[in-house]
Amino acid sequence: MADLFKEILPDINHGHTNLIRTGEMNEAEYGRSCFIINRALSMNIDTILYVNEMNANWQLDPLLQYDYYINSLRKKKRWSKWAKATVPSSDLELIKEYYNYNEQKAREVLDLLSGSEIQKLRLKLSKGGTDDNGISKKTKCR
Numbered sequence: 001m002a003d004l005f006k007e008i009l010p011d012i013n014h015g016h017t018n019l020i021r022t023g024e025m026n027e028a029e030y031g032r033s034c035f036i037i038n039r040a041l042s043m044n045i046d047t048i049l050y051v052n053e054m055n056a057n058w059q060l061d062p063l064l065q066y067d068y069y070i071n072s073l074r075k076k077k078r079w080s081k082w083a084k085a086t087v088p089s090s091d092l093e094l095i096k097e098y099y100n101y102n103e104q105k106a107r108e109v110l111d112l113l114s115g116s117e118i119q120k121l122r123l124k125l126s127k128g129g130t131d132d133n134g135i136s137k138k139t140k141c142r
Helices: 004-015 027-032 034-041 048-056 062-072 090-099 103-112 115-125
Strands: none
Touching: 004 034, 004 062, 027 034, 027 062, 034 048, 034 062, 048 062, 090 103, 090 115
16 A cells, blocks of 8 residues: 555655556555545645646546646645644634634634733633632622
8 A cells, every 4th residue: 555645645746657557556545545635735836726626626537636646747846734723712712702703703803802902801701710720810890
């Protein structure tokens, strides 16, 4: 079985030996990892349009997709980091709870609010009790 990141992607990017036609990999192996290959190639600016074309023609056989990449992409060593989700901040959770917004809307509002406004929201949503350090929270009554 061919390794995706050590054999298949390097062959598409800069090897161009066509592992399926040489018999080193069968078509089913490539077919199982088409989505990951498309995702990995979409991280590069010079391959994104080719990947978009393959996403539009998802019904093609894996051999045809592999041949398309081998014959369309220029030989180049492409190194890119995978996009990762960001950890939601406590301020974002605060805005989502106070305004009852979804993730995207809360991110937009977070950029608009100042630090003092976020602190006011924090005080309004304070439920009393103790914080993480075991210190009693005091809220001002207004």
